Amino acid sequence: MLWASAFVAIRHLGHDVTPGALSLGRLLIAAVALSLLLVRSPRTRFTRNEVLLLLGCGIAWFGIYNLALNASEQRIDAATAAMVVQVGPILIALLAALFLGEKLTRYLLVGMAIAFGGVVVIGLAMRGNGGSDLDGVLLSLLAAATYAIGVVCQKVLLRRLSGLEVTTYACWIGAVVCLPWVGDLADVVQHGSTRNLLLIGYLGLFPTAIAFSTWAFALRHTDAGKQALTTFLVPAIAAVMAWLLLDEVPPAMAFLGGALCRGRRPGHPSEATRDLNPANPWPRTDKSGIMDVPKVCQGGLVSSGSSMQVTIGSALGRAWDQNQAVDILVEGIWLSGGISQLDGLGVVIDGENFERYVVRLEQIAVVRIRSYGSQPALPAHEGSLGVDDVA
Numbered sequence: 001m002l003w004a005s006a007f008v009a010i011r012h013l014g015h016d017v018t019p020g021a022l023s024l025g026r027l028l029i030a031a032v033a034l035s036l037l038l039v040r041s042p043r044t045r046f047t048r049n050e051v052l053l054l055l056g057c058g059i060a061w062f063g064i065y066n067l068a069l070n071a072s073e074q075r076i077d078a079a080t081a082a083m084v085v086q087v088g089p090i091l092i093a094l095l096a097a098l099f100l101g102e103k104l105t106r107y108l109l110v111g112m113a114i115a116f117g118g119v120v121v122i123g124l125a126m127r128g129n130g131g132s133d134l135d136g137v138l139l140s141l142l143a144a145a146t147y148a149i150g151v152v153c154q155k156v157l158l159r160r161l162s163g164l165e166v167t168t169y170a171c172w173i174g175a176v177v178c179l180p181w182v183g184d185l186a187d188v189v190q191h192g193s194t195r196n197l198l199l200i201g202y203l204g205l206f207p208t209a210i211a212f213s214t215w216a217f218a219l220r221h222t223d224a225g226k227q228a229l230t231t232f233l234v235p236a237i238a239a240v241m242a243w244l245l246l247d248e249v250p251p252a253m254a255f256l257g258g259a260l261c262r263g264r265r266p267g268h269p270s271e272a273t274r275d276l277n278p279a280n281p282w283p284r285t286d287k288s289g290i291m292d293v294p295k296v297c298q299g300g301l302v303s304s305g306s307s308m309q310v311t312i313g314s315a316l317g318r319a320w321d322q323n324q325a326v327d328i329l330v331e332g333i334w335l336s337g338g339i340s341q342l343d344g345l346g347v348v349i350d351g352e353n354f355e356r357y358v359v360r361l362e363q364i365a366v367v368r369i370r371s372y373g374s375q376p377a378l379p380a381h382e383g384s385l386g387v388d389d390v391a
Contacts, residue, residue, distance in 0.1 A: 004082070004237035006207035008245055009199050010070055011078040016196055019070035020181025021188050022203075027062060027178060029204025031171035034213065038168045044161055047343050053153045057166065058173025061150020066174065068143040075136030078242045082235035083120065084140035089228035090116060091148035096224040099152060101362070102311070116232070154216060155224045156344040159313035159361075160320075163216025171208065221314055315367045316347055329366040330359055 013022055046054070073081050096102040150170075157166045188196065219227050242248040319326045320339040327336045328349065335357050341348040347364075349357040 001237060002207045002211040003231065004234045005241055006203055006211075007073070007078040007082045007234070007238040008241045009203055009207075011073045011081075011242065011246060011248075013196060013199055014070065014074040016192065017188055017200070018181060018184045019067050019074070020178055021184035022070050022200065023063070023066035024175060024178035024181050024185045025188065025200045026066065026203040026208055027171050027175040029201055030208035030212070031168065031175055033205055033209045034164065034168040034171060038164055041162065041164060044165060046161075049344055050157060050161065053157050053344070054166070054169050055173060057150045057153040057157065058170040059177055060146040060153070062170045062174025063177030065143045065146040065150065067178065068139045068146065072136045072139035072143065076140065077248050078246070079235055079239035079248070081136070081140050082238040084137055085144045085147065086116065086232060086235060087141060088144040088147040088151075089231060091145060092151050092224050092228040095148055095152045096155070100155060100224060100311075102223045151219070151224055151228065155219055156313075158216060158220040159317050159344050160342045163213055163220055167209075167212045167216050171212075220317065223311060312361055312364050312367055313342075313344070315369060316342055316361075319367075319369045325370045327368040327370065328359065328364050330357075330363050331365075335359070 010022065017025075069081065069085065072084075076084075093102075154166055154170075188200075215227075218230075239248075316326065316339060318324075320342050323338070325336065325338050326349070327334055328347075329335075335349055335351065337349040337351040337355070337357070339347055340350045340356075344361075346358060346360045349359065351357060
């Protein structure tokens with residue numbers, strides 16, 4: 001809802017405020033607001049890879065994205081811009097499959113196709129009287145591409161950092177990208193109308209500070225591709241808002257597109273995943289009693305004690321945040337202990353007998369997060385596991 005309203009606010013401000021001034025003002029307000037919250041949070045020392053990923057997220061998603069989107073909405077209407085930007089979730093799913101090990105399942109692809117078909121119908125319906133020029137469409141496509149890059153960078157960062165940290169620093173980085181337009185912003189502050197200043201403040205506090213922070217929190221606990229699917233409703237909501245607030249009346253076909261967006265199946269279970277028994281969160285064995293790890297854990301899926309599936313990095317990050325011990329399966333060997341360090345590449349486990357294990361995330365097949373006070377479910381040993389081991 002907040003991101004949908006941003007398209008409408010940007011469309012309105014595009015008549016009086018330059019893209020650079022709008023981007024800089026919005027990001028500065030969000031960065032200051034989030035920094036006030038971050039002051040009370042524990043400080044994290046970033047690794048070199050995390051600094052590079054933060055720069056990628058901040059420059060691409062918070063800097064270039066805002067500049068491109070603001071410029072595009074000076075040329076095309078809000079609903080059409082929102083539709084074109086929805087190419088982003090498709091790019092996110094593809095990038096996540098390439099770089100994060102997430103699986104492009106048949107259900108995810110079908111859901112994406114249906115939802116994207118819906119936003120295409122909305123876009124075609126909204127192109128009636130106002131039209132859409134090529135420059136505006138290309139700028140929206142640039143925004144979609146940088147949006148996808150930013151989300152993939154953010155997903156890796158959220159394996160260890162909090163959503164508040166990532167969003168705050170990314171806002172500051174994006175603001176630095178927009179500094180060449182500080183003169184334009186000063187002119188808006190001096191001579192702009194009260195309504196325009198209030199709208200810039202709204203964009204900074206609500207669609208940026210609040211929406212991006214809650215997005216980061218949700219992204220930390222799910223796959224990037226599946227999370228991106230939730231934004232396919234944005235064009236339908238933006239079309240209705242533009243109709244009510246800007247008198248950009250969406251044709252009847254736009255509502256058909258919105259219905260298609262709601263008709264997708266993003267939550268359908270993956271073919272690569274089996275339901276896990278909440279009473280016994282370990283993967284099932286086949287008739288020979290051997291654990292079927294490759295099929296159950298394809299794409300980095302793990303069990304956290306229920307049927308909900310999360311990524312390896314997210315599961316470890318959650319255990320680290322809650323100071324819970326874990327059992328991990330690495331090349332047929334079970335390792336147990338607490339997490340002392342975690343980043344986008346690997347994890348350090350402090351064993352219960354004063355051992356220390358350094359493991360790359362890609363080597364981990366299964367993660368079990370232990371409840372407080374529970375004992376290791378499986379002993380650390382090498383080789384295949386029998387029925388008695390997993391019962």
